[in-house]
Structure formats: structure tokens, C-alpha cells
Amino acid sequence: MGIKKYQDRIIYQIYPKSFRDSNGDGIGDLRGIIGKLEYLKDLGVNTIWLNPIFVSPQIDNGYDVSNYYALDEKMGTLHDFDEFVETAHSLGLDVILDFVMNHTSDKHPWFKDAIANERSLYRDYYLWAKGKDGKLPNNWGSFFGGSVWEKDPQADDVYYFHLFDKKMPDLNWRNPEVRRSMADIAKFWIDHGVDGFRLDAFIHIAKADFEQNMPSHGKKGPIVAEPFFANMPLVQTYLHEFVKTLREYKPDIFILGEAASADIDLAIDYTDPSREMCDTVVTFRYFEDDKSKLDPKLPEFGQPLPFKIETFKDTMVTWQKRLQKISYPTLYWNNHDMPRVLTRFAAESEHKKAAAKMLATLMYLQRGVPCIYYGEEIGMESAVLPKISDFEDQQADEFFKEAGATDEKCLLMLSRSHKMAARTVMQWNESEYYGFSATKPWKYGQTNDVNVANEQSDGTSILNFYKSVLKLKKKPLFVEGNFVLADTTDDLYVYKRTLGDSEAWVICNLADAVTKYRVHGNLSDKHIVLQNGSLSLNEENVLTLPPFGSLVFMTE
16 A cells, blocks of 8 residues: 555654553554554544664664664564554554654764774774874764764773764765665565655754864854754765665655745755655744744743744645645644744734634645644643753753743743644653553643543534544645645745646634634625634624634635
8 A cells, every 4th residue: 555645644743652551661663552542543644654663772762762773661562563564554654754864873883893892894884083182083063962073992192073962973974885775674664564754853964074163253162053063965876866765665655754944945956856865854944933922031942932923834835835836844833852833933812723623724725744743733832841861961961050940930931932842742642641651651740621522522522523624634635736825924934736627725814812804705605614602793704703713714
């Protein structure tokens, strides 16, 4: 089976540790997911993306892989995985795995051998440099804080490179054996029925030489030098070779790339079918932080920031129009690396339910591939984590020390701004641990009172509204149709989809207040295909929308 046209995909992202626990250890697992596949089918998705499930010391929640050919014992067995894929396929659901290609764990046999023996064949699987004048090789900074360099414990004045945690050394993609090894790993999982991969951090697999320091402008300490290790030209060379190899093995393999910092020009390069790389990529450029209300007395990291609506509109329309004849963008509000959208967009609002419905209407009926993060469809918000250690982040520790605020205030601020607070458990019912487990979950905090059981029986729920949105999304008009964004005030997001003789308008009120919009074309009840909130239309065709109201209508 398989969904042959990637633009028809509706992806549901599962953070396996947090979805459902089947054996009572407080950690989600594959058997827990198997038990909820019917729920996902009923929701209307057709592709499941699993965050990493491989053997891992869990320094970075599975993104530090120590064995790519086996599952973490907490996730289950290979037999469980095969049953999961078989059951998903029987329901018409494809499966894609998170593929960590930039780095491994320091517990991986390759790195352990490379450290143990300077003449090891695996030494060249990683990146090394000598210090300069008793200092580190250069001043580049890690995404996780501190330097990208960590001393080789077995050699004097030699360091290995790590963009992320020091226990996650970067692979050397210049080495053809590394490229062959990673392709072999992917083929192994294709043999186990996988339909595609989400390529984690692929934009970092090529680096500049290590001679050049990042200009410091007088600042002390390591500096994140993205121009030297993100989106380098050789990334495309390595990526093309990797994907071409996989497509020779499985022609309809689906490739979703994580291109966090990619701009639209790079997205065009990465997704142009003639270049044979990704089908679509995820960029983090949709959401620019609004820093206008930053507290200057507090560190910027840790402060909750809304996103700029005006910049969002500019960015979205650019991606919509420039990819129109090339590929389809990803459409998402949430993922495991950011706060949940309701926490960011409507944290203090009394109209969160309407906001959740409006946001789904706005995003997923555009041209592109929806990526829905688990729990989004019931209106889950980021949880308030009870301890600073729950964030598992050196920068969070530093914020806590520097903020000078009360513990309660610091925890609330971090919980509204940090990715870890968006990884708490799926809320299935009203029981103590939301039906996720009979045991206290691995990550747990105070959250909003929503759950699947209540929403399934409520015809006005966010969950049932999501089902309606995704049912509409499957219509050719909302997959293939042209997209035109109307020029409106920042309180509104209005666009038109057209395909042949079919035309639909999507009208969304981004404001937590009543807003008016003059409708173009005929509008009556018979034209409305999706409505969120009580709306009224006067004789001048002026539509009044309630706070966070939305409407989709077809024209004649």
C-alpha cells in the first residue's frame, strides 16, 4: 500500500514516550500506540510520524542513538514494531520514522571504538581538531550551550565536534563509509515496512573548515556560528546521494526534511523534484517572536513570547506562492521543539476553544501538507512543570539562577516558553493520569482540563471540529487548488482556494474580539461548509465574526 502522492498526506506526529503506556512503567510505547490506531484513522490522518524509538541513553530523549538497528527496550521489541506497521497499514496509515543523521550517541559502538583507538576505522566517522595555542580549535558555540568542542579523553590537545550535547558527537559525512552506513540503516527499516523518514537536522551534515572563528564583536565565550554549519552547499550533494539511494530501493519513499533555519530559497532547492532530495521540509521561519514586551530585567531565554501576526502572514504567503509550481510546504502549529500553540497564542483568553478551531481552519486548509502534533486536536496546552530539573536544559538552569524571580514565576515562564512542557502525556480521559498510564508518567505537570473521551461525545468539541477540517482537506480543491491571500488588517487571515470551477473562501478572525469583514461574492447558509462560532451577515455583505471565529464557504 502507501500514499503515492505526498501532497495528499495528513501527518500525525507522535512523541512515543508521551502517547500511551501499555505496561505501566510510566513511559509510552509501541503497544500503547497500536491500541490507538483506530482513533487516528477516525481522526482523518493518513501518515504517522514517530519521534525516535531506537536504542538510546536518552540524553536528548532518543535523538542520541546508540544502536540504529534495535528499539529502545522501553518502546518495545522489533516484533512489536512489525505488528505496529502491519496494523497501521491495514488501516490505511503510513509510517515514517525520525532518522537522526547528523550525530550519534557517544555510546554508539562507532564512537566508542574511535575514542579507544586513534587508528580505528571509525575515527574518521567523526569530526576532530587540534587545539590552538592551548585553547579550543575555534570559538563556535553549541545549540545546547557552551562550545561545540569536547576534549578527546585519550589524546592530548585533540577535540571532537558536537553541535548539540557533548554526548552527541557529529558524524563526518565527508567520509563515504558514513554515507553508506546511514543508507544501510534506512534500508533496514524500509525492509520492516517503513514508508518514509523525517530527516532530523539534515541541514547540518556539512560544515565549513574549522580555521575560521565566528566574529565575536567583543563578546566572550562560544558563539553559535550557524553560517559555518547550517545549509552549507555540500548538504545538497550528500542529501541527493542519500535520497537517490533510498528511492532506488523504494521508489515511493516519502522524505520529510527538518530544515529548521531554511529560508524560502533553500526550501525551493531542497524540495525541487528535479534535484531529488526532500518531498517537503519543515522550517521554523513561520513564527517570528514578538519581543516588544520582553522584560529587560530578565534573561530573554525563558520568557514566553507570542509570534508576530504581520510577519507570519508575510512569511506564509511567500512560502505559499513561491512553492506553488515546485512543491508543497508543511503546515503546522506545533511540534516537539516549541511551546504548544494555544499556550503561545491564547494563554489568557476565555475563548481558547474557538481559537483552537480557528487555528486549525486557518493553517490546514492552505496549500500544503498538514503536520498535527499529538493532543493538538483536543486543545492541549503546554503543562506547568513542577521542578526546574523537568526541563532537562542547561539554559533553563541558568535562567532560573539569573531571573531573580520566585520559583513559581520562573516555572510558569519556562513552562510557557520551553519545548519540554509541550511533551507531556496525551490526555485520553479524566482518570488520574489521563488514561495514559496507571503509573505517574515520565513527564508530568499541571495542564488544561481536556481529554479525548469527553470530546468524542461532544459534537461541538475541538476534536470533532478537527475531523471536519481534515475531511475538507482531502477534497482536491484544498489539496491542489491555487492559493491567494486577501489583503486585510492583521486581525484577519482570509484566503481563497480555486481549482477549475470550484472556489472556496476561508475567513479567520485572529483577534480575541469581535471583528468585521466585507465578503466578496454570494454568501448564504447553503454555501457554508465549515463554521466556528455565531456569525452574522448584514445587507452590505459585512460579516461579523466573534472572537477567534472562522468560516469556510463555497461560491457559485
